Amino acid sequence: MVLNLITFSSSLLATETEAPESSLVVAGVLLSLVIVYFASKIGGELSNRAGLPAVLGELVGGVVVGISVLHLLVFPESGADSSSSLIISFLETTTKLTPESAENLFQAQSEVISVLSELGVIILLFEIGLESNLKELLAVGMQASVVAIIGVTVPFAAGTAGLMMLFGISAVPAIFAGAALTATSIGITSKVLSEIGQLNTKEGQIILGAAVIDDVLGIIVLAVVASLAKTGEVDVANVVFLIISASTFLLGAIALGNVFNNSFVAVVERLKTRGELVIPAFIFAFVMAYLAAAVQLEAILGAFAAGLVLEETDKRKELQKQIIPIADILVPIFFVTVGAQTDLRVLNPAIPSNREGFIMAVFLIVVAILGKVITGFSVFGEAKVNRLAIGVGMIPRGEVGLVFLGIGSATGVLSEPLEAAIILMVILTTFLAPPLLRFVFPQEDKLATSTPGNLGESMVMETSNSMVPASSDTVISDSSSSSGNG
Template sequence: MIHLPNLIADLGLLLGAAAVITLIFKYLKQPVVLGYLIAGFLVGPHFKLFPTIVEQDNVQVWAEIGVVFLLFSLGLEFSFKKLMKVGGSASISAMSEIVIMLAIGYFTGQMFGWSKMDSIFLGAILSVSSTTIIIRAFEEVGVKGQKFASLVFGVLIVEDLATIVLLVILSTLAVSQHFAGAEMMFSVMKLVFFLTLWFIGGIFFIPTLLKRIKPMLSDEMLLIISLSLCLLMVYLASEAGFSPALGAFIMGSILAETNQGIKIEHLVTPIKDLFGAVFFVSVGMMIDPTVLQEYWAPVLIIIVITIVGKLFSSGLGALISGQPLKTSIQTGLSLAQIGEFSFIIATLGATLDVTSAFLYPITVAVSAITTFTTPYMIKLSFPLANKIVAALPKRWRENLDKYSSATQSVSATTNWQTFLKKYIINTVVYLIFSIALIILSTNYLYPFLQEQSEGAAWGIIATIAITIAGLSPFLYALGFRNLYDENAQKLLNHKIYRNIIYVMRILRYVLAVGLIIVVLNNLLSFQAAIIAFLVICVCLIIFGDQIKKNYIKIEERFLTNFKSNVEDIEIPVLAPWDAHFTEITVKPESLAVGKTLEELKWREKSGINVASISRGELNIHLPARDTVIYPGDKLYIIGTDTQIKKINSLLRPEKNVKETDNLYKPSLERIIVNKDSYLYGKSLKESDIRNYADGIVVGIERNGHRIVNPESNWVFEENDLVWIVGDHKKIITTLR
């Protein structure tokens, strides 16, 4: 309890400073994240004018918790299904940005005379953009529905996943202090192993768990369960040798695949905002003016490199992937900043003590300035893109348009590509789960049974029986599951493909046999292993039908859970034209609610077409003219940026309606009727109180008798006491 007073005082000072500064930044229409950084600087050890945080170690612990919840929240927004939908353009743009900025950052550090580790970490810091800052900037500028915005969101999704891989590589590199290809490859393979194991295992168990306990779930219980699962995965990731942030991100992405994903994201938001604020404020506390004064030239150079380099790298990637030049330029300028992941990378270098002390404050300074410039860069992207496109020779523009159209046209996937993709995915997944079971059996099950049996033979036999029983569905999938669908069967008619497929099938048999041998080799002598192998083969044949049924149940459970939250709506991009698909959610106060598409006449008024409507679990494809719009409907519409902007204005409530709703506060009022009253001598229907006074009569007292909800033919008399629910001001001014 000794540190409790300082702990509370520090937290109060930290949050108080954040509240005041962010209110100022909100008023100035600047990013809130920038306000957090400034607040951290003001209460940090390098600024003495205001009170300073006393227990900085406590703040650092809160900041680490903030990173966990920030990554957990990003995982909830991530979703692997979103990654599968972003397409090649987003992937190529993201990888182009990461690779080019890694190289630029490294050579920039070397140019400054920094160490190799400082240069490598600088490249990693500059290679990722800020999801939080871009989303907020898009909301402030009002461009979320435009064509390039959907590409930027896709790039951010790919970047988030790539950064997780980058963190693992940097951790390995920092520990070894040199680039070891084999060691690096092992780390990446280890990451892929655990990612596959956690993701598929999580999708198999967690959605089922949430479905089973759904009748008992309250918001409080769902929040507690979600946070406990998050922290459990954080622990598992740490035990596996990864960063806690990775575990939080993975659990968030798993929960995002459940039907409760959106609700969990909503429940976690306040916690993420609280600890996220602590994290960003703690980052601001690291700003050292003396370091910035010494390194002002590198800071300015890195800022210019960040903006120009990201415009070039991500814009080039978008252009290569087939996006129009205008969209590519807008994408590049939107991504021209660094943010939360850059802080995490810089923190990793400082924690592992492999980077110099100046790198962290330089990162903060560059992030703060590029955060400030991001909204202006997004606004600048429109006139700049138009000017560049207009300045190009006509022939160049035509060639770029032809390339864009040709690149984005649908290319047919061959039967061989489909079969090969299916073969590799299935084989890798089954191998990973089989290896995981063998590791668990060797390291945990066998020692436990040996201890219980005191070294008796039955302990070994039980270990083998349990392990093979657990492996049996995967052994069936590897050795006997038919991967030959209708398209793959056509390949067997070609001699070359037929021979390759036979070899690939034999390879799966070999893998299945190899797994059994690995289990037996760890526990038995050579002679005993041969006998046990024959017995196992016979048992697998005898119980083959039951094993097949078990595998089918496992596969159906996984597919059901995985597809339970899938939106079957594709949102393609039409290139090189400006028309594209976008998603708009109808707000409850929108004037479109309750009207049919025929009444709204959106096509005539704005030129857009509604291709699909998503309403909860219901998807209405190509809605008819009499389809009614409801609150919360997700409209998938096609149109140009100008047309989409116009439909947004049509869906937006009128300003006076919003103001009236905000000012309206219903109250229970009491009116006494006299001979001069508006109500005297009128029936309830004739008085039309609902429209005249914006109220509803809920009760009347006459001569000590009370009448609740009187009939419409009730006539008001003198001394009647009338109870009315409505607007206080309007009732007083009109009825008294």
């Protein structure tokens, strides 16, 4: 499958110059994966030994091997070309790769890694959906909705107004930057919560539910501002379509769980060859991801919904065991790629063009953090809930913020200082959130058991590195598996 994808990518990206041989594309992809796995494992292990979530180490590892430092894993989206990639330079030195085909090879290799990265985050959200509990998510639905709405409205309004009044930014780019502040990275937040054993707590479920709703609202906001940037006017029909499609998709996915579970189990029990459980599950997850993308939502929302549906089946625990090694292979590609695409050179204030962006970045970072932290204090009807942890869990922008930035950059509405400011905001909120989440969830909270009526009977398992709580009907992986998962 991957070889076909590589061959297709190289032929698709070929221009008038001769396309590189598929074997060289395979070689470039394999070298990239070697770098990805080294960066993820070394970064994850060092982060784990420092008492921090492994995902933070994988992000930092990606930064080290990416455009900011070593230039081992670079992508065209960051403005790099084949001459910036040490992998391509190495292939030019050790093979018969010609300079004419080097750029095509670079494009094809980058495209394959990007596709594998997207596949990794889809599997990550599918896995998180399997670890979540639909009934518990519905139980916190109202609180999660309030958190999400405030988490979108406050940063958007404060960021847009502040850029216009304090920095004299015109309306359209200010609105776009404000929209980037609304994002929440469900992939990064959910993985950190899983690593520190807080995914199935009341706070974890509110964060997860709010992040899902936040993503839906963010996609709608993105569609509006992208339309505004391109045409100068908002396409009302498209906005209405997105609202209806998003609502219908999520409600339909929840309703599907009530009728699909028995049918899925019946089909699986009739299959006798290898992959009789995991292959049908992936088919369902990928179909749901496709349907989400087809209605202009994010594919990861479809994968998450698929996980929620299958979480209700009798095969959930067995399926979770089979998903873990697959996630161990693909999920690190996503986190290392996110880190590799972030350019920390924009932090250098010695460059005159960075100074204005640096000042704006400080403003955006403050708004980005405070605008999400206050959302936790909007939770109502819960006497004993860690509201600060809920707000902190909404902070990271991650890949969602990069999507906003990429679209804004493509439309040409963002100035270089403003684009640099948004990059800094995305980087710092992404890197600050994991250690902050570890800090705001006190260590002793991990030893507490849940009430039977709320989260089910819980137990505590001591691994070699940490204490990890889990629901009694949840598959618990050891710390090394968590580290490998990203």
